[in-house]
Amino acid sequence: MTALHRAFYARDPREVAPELLNKLLEHDGRSGRIVEVEAYVGRQDPASHAYRGPTKRNATMFGPPGHLYVYLSYGMHWCANVTCGDGLAVLLRALSPVAGIEAMRAARSAASRDRDLASGPGKLTQALGITGVLDGADLVEPDRGVCLVSDGTPPPDVVVRTPRIGITAAAEHEWRFYVPGDPNVSRPLIPRVRP
DNA sequence: CCGCCGATCTTT
């Protein structure tokens, strides 16, 4: 494990998550700036895939940190996480497109505006061409064409924090983080509570 | 703009 991997290792994903904001995710000539993430706190988090311990699906979450955990959501959308070791992970929820935008438009025919290209966890994998074959890829010392880098832009001084989207268990925790004012964020506001 | 609903398939 390198020093860069150690930046993720066994660290609380609630700390790692805001630090990932403004980093770049690159794949296949396309890249986007990370503008929205959520922390999943492993065995102690009922909303995490790792809550019940290691399984075939979540094996990558229990592998080395700084790797990509990809899973199929609702039978049709791929979602991507950065692993932090020991079942801990950060879900990548939205990107601001930076390079390869034409390729993203081609991959995202449903997007009528560029702000819809990667404004959700399933959309961003589609925009970058990330699928389950990349599950387990090393993001720090890239081995399969997908990587996480910084272009020197630090995380924002102020980060918006809200409850996580689309979960029912442990919904009370504010473990979603996003860049204020960014038009690519999946849902700018705090999700409404159903009566 | 907002809310509802179906698609699709893996996991429990």
Place this chain on the structure above:
DNA sequence: AAGATCGGCGGG
């Protein structure tokens, strides 16, 4: 049977 989602459709 539910799920870390998305997009099309209808209504306001």
